Amino acid sequence: MTSPTAPSSDAPPAEVIKAYFEAMTAAFQVLVLTLQSNGSLKQGEYQEALRVYMEVFKHKPNCEITLALLNELRQGMLN
Numbered sequence: 001m002t003s004p005t006a007p008s009s010d011a012p013p014a015e016v017i018k019a020y021f022e023a024m025t026a027a028f029q030v031l032v033l034t035l036q037s038n039g040s041l042k043q044g045e046y047q048e049a050l051r052v053y054m055e056v057f058k059h060k061p062n063c064e065i066t067l068a069l070l071n072e073l074r075q076g077m078l079n
Contacts, residue, residue, distance in 0.1 A: 025072070054071065
């Protein structure tokens, strides 16, 4: 039995990945905005921490796709 929110099995993988990543980015944006509005997180603090993490992570082997996704998330949070 398939969940009504699950992508159909005939959906192209790229579209599924894009939709998943857009939903994940939106969820992080809501989380960060909520934390900022209640004073738990300063403006830009998450984005800077993510940038620092990416600098450390870039030296690991086979990390190009992960870094690209993290960069997209960071850019989405900055805009």
